[in-house]
Amino acid sequence: MSMRNCTCGAEPEVRRENRPTADGRDETFFRVSCPVCGQTGPAVSAAGKDEATAIAEAVEAWNAMIARARPSEA
DSSP: OOOOOOTTSOOOEEEEEEEEOTTSOEEEEEEEEOTTTOOBOOOEEOTTSOHHHHHHHHHHHHHHHHHHHOGGGO
16 A cells, blocks of 8 residues: 655655553554654554554555545545
């Protein structure tokens, strides 16, 4: 699955983030973000998934967000 360009026209990238949970563990999230304007897509938890699946879900969420912002290009 390919990522759609950001609304600013730049190519986005997938980022991995770790966040502490209430019980002190770290949870991994993936999100797509634009290195130019800083726009970010929804964070997708990797809990219970392999990394490739979580990344694919983050890309899908980004593409859906961009499609809502630019419906004429869908």
